[in-house]
Amino acid sequence: MKREDVQKLDQLDNLSRFKHEFYTSPDTYYMDGNSLGLLSRRAENTLLTSLNDWKLHAIDGWTEGQQPWYYMSEKIGELTSPLVGAKPEEVISTGSISTNIHQLLATFYQPTGNRKKILADSLNFPSDIYALKSQLELHGYTPEEDLIQVQSSDGYTLKEEDIIEAMSDEVALLLLPSVLYRSGQLLDIKKITQAAHERNIIVGFDLAHSIGALPHKLHEWEVDFAVWCTYKYLNSGPGGVGGLFVHEKHLGRKPGLAGWFSSSKEKQFDMDHDLTPAETAGAFQIGTPHILSSAPLLGSLEIFHEAGIESLRTKSLKLTRLLMDLIKEHLVPYDFRIATPEAEERRGGHVSVTHPQAASICKALKNERVIPDFRAPNVIRLAPIALYVSFEDTYDVVLKLKDIMENNKHQQFSNHRGTIA
Template sequence: MTKHLWTLDAVRKLDQEDPMKHFKKEFYLKESSYYMDGNSLGLLSKRAEQSLFTSLEDWKTSGIDGWTEAKEPWFYLSEKLGDETAPLIGAKPHQVINTGSITTNLHQLLATFYNPAGKRTKILADTLNFPSDIYALKSQIKLRDLDPAQELVQIQSKDGYTLEETHIINQMGEDIALLLLPSVLYRSGQLLDIQRITEAAHKHGIIVGFDLAHSIGSVPHSLDEWGVDFAVWCTYKYLNSGPGGVGGLYVNERHLGRSPGLAGWFSSNKQKQFDMEHELTPAEDAGAFQIGTPHILSSAPLLGSLELFHEAGIDTIRTKSLKLTRLFMDLIHQELSGKGFRIANPMEDERRGGHICLLHKEAASICQALKVEGVTPDFRAPDVIRLAPIAFYTSFEDVFTVVQVLKDIMDQDKHKQYENERGIIA
């Protein structure tokens, strides 16, 4: 932690020097409010709005011809989005496709890559992953007439918030068929060492997949270089595609050409798709892992959003993100000492994703008080306040102000008027 005191003037100097400060005007932000939940749902940008309007106009003016004659032809939209996304994850474009939802895509890739045989029947996961991933893993095990209680190995956490890579590697054995882990843990914000884990797993002959939901758009990746077999992600968090925005998947090129585990209409080679044959000719690229017709109106906003990522550059985004979270931690220590808070995310830059994990026994009521004061946080049971300063639309002064609001809440006991219980949606 920094040894000097952060002042408002010092924080404003950071904003003056910020190479990304001009991007804030690209987003729709409420006056006198501070949005710290972009790791759950990113805000709407003017570019995303315009690209959605373009697809609506294409539908209005072209009807069915929009599939091939639209300004952004729908038949090739998923592939174009894959091409635009590929640089964010360090992948060749033909290995990336934007399609379906994160959980649908996970089911697709598990159906393709989880092939239990002989003594190699188990899946290695963890106890801290988002529930949907675990539901999918258990479902796929059951579909093979196996018992999840026997075949799903979940790595334990020593502190309830983080994982140790050495402990993960020690669980790898000749009985493990597939490994699935989050790149960034959704509660604590811990960034796992993807390269180290992948290399160790491959030495044991294990297929390696990662859920990038809490890292894509915030952290640079080198999936090709690291040799990851597959990955899935959503786009409505850091990628700002909108609620229910289209998901994405990556399949390493060494696996391309195989038939998808779950075949569908858009798994087809595009030149053969309308031959209407009952024998599938799968696409030769990641498009083979699509299933149904693309969701055009939930895909279109991503086109505009990705323009901003290419203009800013993912390395610049990461640099600012780390500075924002570092400032948050410094200010928490400076202003909130002795008020019952504890930081649970890793302190080291190389082990931290894009959000702060702040613990307090009254976290639920504090989050309610923050919202009343114009700050949008994110609560995760039982005691986590997640605060995500997004590089595109969060200033360093915003971070300073949020900590001052939090300090005032605690000094005045404003949270005491609320029940320390989560709402239906936390």
């Protein structure tokens, strides 16, 4: 693969115009958008609009101004719904992944008799497992006995057959990632959901590493619930508000954790001490919306609607394919191994490579103005985000990585992660 080859790919890229929407640093290659997406000018503008509404309208900002706050969560939910293949009323912008998991487990985890176990996996992000364990303990169960974690045969990927085999008649609920953070493997959501429902198991997915990177069909697949963050591929900013999906067959159900904004909008300010839950996914909100963490999404999601999630997925697959091919061409002699599945239908939006000195290599990359992502103990994650990473950027990143290895530039850094990896 030569530079002129990737330059031709950029010339044919109809999404290249969106790169200028984002604030990028000169001579820097940002490959960490699967941890924190870049700021777009539109997200900045909608945040400033909410600040201005606060400045001009004070308390009346809830109903007046350019972006009234009272219905902002519902509006963002409606804008997000096409990205997850849902009806607008099935989606709400609220909370964080962890708080939304707690909310939905409190609602849907209803152990009865022998059916009390929760099915998860051994590769999920720790926060999800923390939530599952604490919910089991709140019900008087022990995680050691009642949390089933499907094991990986290689430490990076899972087999759907192993997940399905673990679906015993003791399992009440399962929660799995759509895309595994360590390897970028995309699970077969439809297959897993169908198998679980055949066994009367409630199904939930964490879409943190898939929303905004690839299309979903949560309603069609009849997933019971899903959660996600928005600060990765959706570019809402650090600590940006999360989101959740609840299938319409469950709407009207009383939330397990009721709160001020669980209420029907028409009834909320009646100040009644008996909750009348919203008939939409809005019922699964708890507290007052975080307006300044929500407002950037109004601008960011505009970009997704203009670009189209199918087009973004097509480019993303080409970028990750190019990245994997270049790694094979240039880096295999230096003990790099690709942990991400090769098949298009099996991978998300980032590529994971392993190396015994991954931490020091990541430090060397940052020294060369390449921003990667390290995951202990030996994973380097590289995310060529379709909205703001070009094919030539991807080419340059691999050449810089090759230069680091050829000249042992990583050896000047310790092979230990920083406080934040």
